[in-house]
Amino acid sequence: MTLSDEARERLADVVALQPTKNAELQDRWDLESGSDVHQYLEDELKDYYYRDENSLICATEAANAMVGADDPEGERIVRVPPLQAAVIEVLAGPEERSQSVVSVLHDLRETGEDPEIDDVRSALRSLSDKGIAERIRRTVPTYRLAVAREEFTVEELD
Numbered sequence: 001m002t003l004s005d006e007a008r009e010r011l012a013d014v015v016a017l018q019p020t021k022n023a024e025l026q027d028r029w030d031l032e033s034g035s036d037v038h039q040y041l042e043d044e045l046k047d048y049y050y051r052d053e054n055s056l057i058c059a060t061e062a063a064n065a066m067v068g069a070d071d072p073e074g075e076r077i078v079r080v081p082p083l084q085a086a087v088i089e090v091l092a093g094p095e096e097r098s099q100s101v102v103s104v105l106h107d108l109r110e111t112g113e114d115p116e117i118d119d120v121r122s123a124l125r126s127l128s129d130k131g132i133a134e135r136i137r138r139t140v141p142t143y144r145l146a147v148a149r150e151e152f153t154v155e156e157l158d
Contacts, residue, residue: 003044010025011066013029013157014045015059017081019057020129025037077155079155080155083115087123087133088145088154089111090107091143093148093149096144098136108120134146
């Protein structure tokens with residue numbers, strides 16, 4: 001299956017953001033609805049994605065190979081939007097006490113970022129879905145890195 005330039009770029013987004021949701025791709029692709037995302041995936045990228053057991057969108061091995069996502073040295077590369085990259089920088093490490101969403105927000109603001117609380121919550125959930133952060137249930141949901149920072153490289157998406 002030959003992909004257009006637009007389809008190849010969108011496939012790269014699926015690879016970079018996986019596992020992801022319709023809403024995240026809808027924002028990234030500037031589409032009207034999650035239904036439009038689903039329709040695009042089915043029409044243009046049907047052979048290159050699947051949904052996992054949580055209905056999150058994941059790229060196939062063929063998709064990873066097509067966009068060069070496989071690192072020859074085996075190092076884990078995490079491609080995330082700027083806010084998620086900033087969250088990774090301030091989030092408690094795997095051996096530290098987990099942080100609430102509000103705590104992460106305050107830490108981000110100390111670095112000069114000024115995101116909305118819902119955007120921070122969404123970023124933390126996405127990082128948790130990717131296996132970079134872990135969610136720990138206390139009185140409120142809290143988060144910390146699931147793996148040590150030195151075990152992966154972060155590449156910020158444009």
